[in-house]
Amino acid sequence: MGRASLGNRLAMWRALRARAATGFVSQPEPRSIGLHARGRQLLAGNFLFAGPLVEAPGLSIWDVASVEPGFLDGAHGFAWLDDLAAVGDAAARARAQDWLWQWIARYGQGQGPGWTPDLTGRRLIRWINHALFLLTARDRAASDLFYRQLAAQTLFLSRRWSHAAPGLPRIEALTGLVSATLALTGMEALAAPAIAALAEHCGREVDGEGGIPTRNPEELLEVFTLLTWAETALSETGRLPPSSLLAALERMAPALRLLRHADGGLARFHGGGRGAEGRLEQALSVAGVKPTSQGGFGLAMGFARLQGGRTTLIVDAAAPPDGRAGAAAHASTLAMEVTSGRRPLVVSCGSGLRFGAEWRQAGRATPSHSVLGLDGYSSSRLDARGDVLADRAAVTLLRQGGDAEGVHLHLAHDGWLTTHGLIHRRDLHLSADGRRLRGSDDLIAETPAARQRFERLLARGGLEGVAWSLRFHLHPDVDAALDLGGTAVSLALKSGEIWVFRHESGAKLSLDPSVYLENGRLKPRPARQIVLSGRAVGIETKLGWTLAKAQDTPLAIRDLDRDEMPVPL
Numbered sequence: 257m258g259r260a261s262l263g264n265r266l267a268m269w270r271a272l273r274a275r276a277a278t279g280f281v282s283q284p285e286p287r288s289i290g291l292h293a294r295g296r297q298l299l300a301g302n303f304l305f306a307g308p309l310v311e312a313p314g315l316s317i318w319d320v321a322s323v324e325p326g327f328l329d330g331a332h333g334f335a336w337l338d339d340l341a342a343v344g345d346a347a348a349r350a351r352a353q354d355w356l357w358q359w360i361a362r363y364g365q366g367q368g369p370g371w372t373p374d375l376t377g378r379r380l381i382r383w384i385n386h387a388l389f390l391l392t393a394r395d396r397a398a399s400d401l402f403y404r405q406l407a408a409q410t411l412f413l414s415r416r417w418s419h420a421a422p423g424l425p426r427i428e429a430l431t432g433l434v435s436a437t438l439a440l441t442g443m444e445a446l447a448a449p450a451i452a453a454l455a456e457h458c459g460r461e462v463d464g465e466g467g468i469p470t471r472n473p474e475e476l477l478e479v480f481t482l483l484t485w486a487e488t489a490l491s492e493t494g495r496l497p498p499s500s501l502l503a504a505l506e507r508m509a510p511a512l513r514l515l516r517h518a519d520g521g522l523a524r525f526h527g528g529g530r531g532a533e534g535r536l537e538q539a540l541s542v543a544g545v546k547p548t549s550q551g552g553f554g555l556a557m558g559f560a561r562l563q564g565g566r567t568t569l570i571v572d573a574a575a576p577p578d579g580r581a582g583a584a585a586h587a588s589t590l591a592m593e594v595t596s597g598r599r600p601l602v603v604s605c606g607s608g609l610r611f612g613a614e615w616r617q618a619g620r621a622t623p624s625h626s627v628l629g630l631d632g633y634s635s636s637r638l639d640a641r642g643d644v645l646a647d648r649a650a651v652t653l654l655r656q657g658g659d660a661e662g663v664h665l666h667l668a669h670d671g672w673l674t675t676h677g678l679i680h681r682r683d684l685h686l687s688a689d690g691r692r693l694r695g696s697d698d699l700i701a702e703t704p705a706a707r708q709r710f711e712r713l714l715a716r717g718g719l720e721g722v723a724w725s726l727r728f729h730l731h732p733d734v735d736a737a738l739d740l741g742g743t744a745v746s747l748a749l750k751s752g753e754i755w756v757f758r759h760e761s762g763a764k765l766s767l768d769p770s771v772y773l774e775n776g777r778l779k780p781r782p783a784r785q786i787v788l789s790g791r792a793v794g795i796e797t798k799l800g801w802t803l804a805k806a807q808d809t810p811l812a813i814r815d816l817d818r819d820e821m822p823v824p825l
Contacts, residue, residue, distance in 0.1 A: 290338025305330025332370030377432025565690025
């Protein structure tokens with residue numbers, strides 16, 4: 257047993273011998289939102305927390321066999337309570353109650369893998385949020401046991417929150433502690449130090465521009481959501497939220513708005529997904545931070561955003577995160593995503609974390625992003641252990657602007673300077689009406705030393721050149737076909753829009769298989785990708801291309817839900 261685990265067990269042993277809470281200061285209101293579909297899956301015995309789907313009808317969640325650490329985190333963190341509460345019927349309530357009191361019987365004395373500060377914070381939040389759902393029709397003995405556990409876990413957190421990793425895990429632990437100390441009778445004395453610790457940590461972790469070290473947009477949303485819950489709990493109990501907490505929320509809100517596509521989903525980079533449906537809108541509404549005028553372009557957390565008409569473009573415009581923040585970093589520098597109205601068009605493959613180690617590594621590589629890559633070389637490379645990106649591409653040029661004709665973005669990175677003597681420059685121009693995106697991707701050996709390095713490499717390869725591929729991964733809902741004798745690609749969206757991709761180069765154009773890695777799916781979704789490929793044989797290789805709208809969405813179906821097919825009205 258590690259020192260941290262031993263410390264957690266000792267803290268829990270002491271907490272269990274302390275005086276129990278007797279009830280709630282006021283009736284808790286649920287703040288977290290679950291999905292009805294996931295709740296129905298749980299009732300059917302289908303568990304999808306991490307890794308492959310586990311089908312175990314008739315089994316308790318605590319009897320399900322899974323070797324995935326993420327599965328155990330998902331089970332012991334109790335976020336699944338949100339989904340059963342979303343179903344809300346008698347069967348869902350009975351299942352939630354059975355699994356909760358089974359957990360108390362098996363693990364309530366400090367056993368099992370759930371006794372880490374971040375999981376305890378997550379668990380406390382859900383138990384308090386759904387207390388009415390859980391206590392309905394339970395007898396006095398069960399209620400007393402529930403309150404005794406809440407008090408013990410609150411005391412445990414008060415002693416162990418500082419052992420959570422900095423960032424989201426510690427904010428999750430402290431938010432759980434703040435929520436519990438404000439909600440439970442007899443815990444009030446623990447509130448002030450917990451509030452001060454949360455304010456100090458969020459002030460340190462959230463930078464001056466509203467970003468976090470991991471550069472993961474979905475994680476930024478999770479941190480923002482937790483802080484809004486803490487702020488609401490403080491306000492509802494008549495306490496003034498600390499100024500550093502409010503300031504962090506005010507910085508994060510505009511950053512999240514810049515990282516949001518036109519369809520409401522977040523940019524999917526560095527381990528993050530789109531975000532749960534409705535989570536961002538709810539969090540922004542609760543925070544009450546009014547939007548500011550963004551114009552057609554902006555920067556947030558190292559991402560550049562361009563907007564014209566109903567089209568949004570988000571580009572990874574900074575080096576990947578490193579150190580402790582880089583555990584899920586992607587080699588995605590200069591990669592882009594494009595959304596037209598409510599329809600994603602050009603995407604990243606996404607994080608493969610939920611589909612196993614091989615998919616996780618594949619999702620981090622440059623070929624899994626919509627950007628230029630050298631065959632066999634990601635723009636940033638993993639260290640010898642394969643954990644973090646040690647050789648990281650640095651952005652050497654970043655310039656945004658706009659005029660009456662549209663907005664533009666000019667970037668460059670040096671990810672292949674030491675290996676090939678080449679820099680990658682990407683220029684993007686989005687028209688004011690959002691109907692035309694013009695791009696240029698160039699490989700350049702700029703300096704004499706870089707040219708010598710490239711020419712030596714060229715000579716060693718028999719002057720065959722350096723193989724490259726420029727990829728545009730398409731959302732699975734995009735219907736793509738080669739057109740105009742193989743010189744263009746037509747892209748049909750479910751909304752009825754037609755886009756056409758063309759290029760101005762001697763490159764080979766192909767339409768190849770791709771995948772879309774999405775949280776909540778049982779397996780990767782098949783998709784397509786546009787690929788331009790060739791070889792760099794000179795000190796400058798220029799690739800021009802355009803993505804233009806050829807047919808608009810009919811107005812009658814413009815605002816359909818993303819998952820609906822267009823239906824004439």
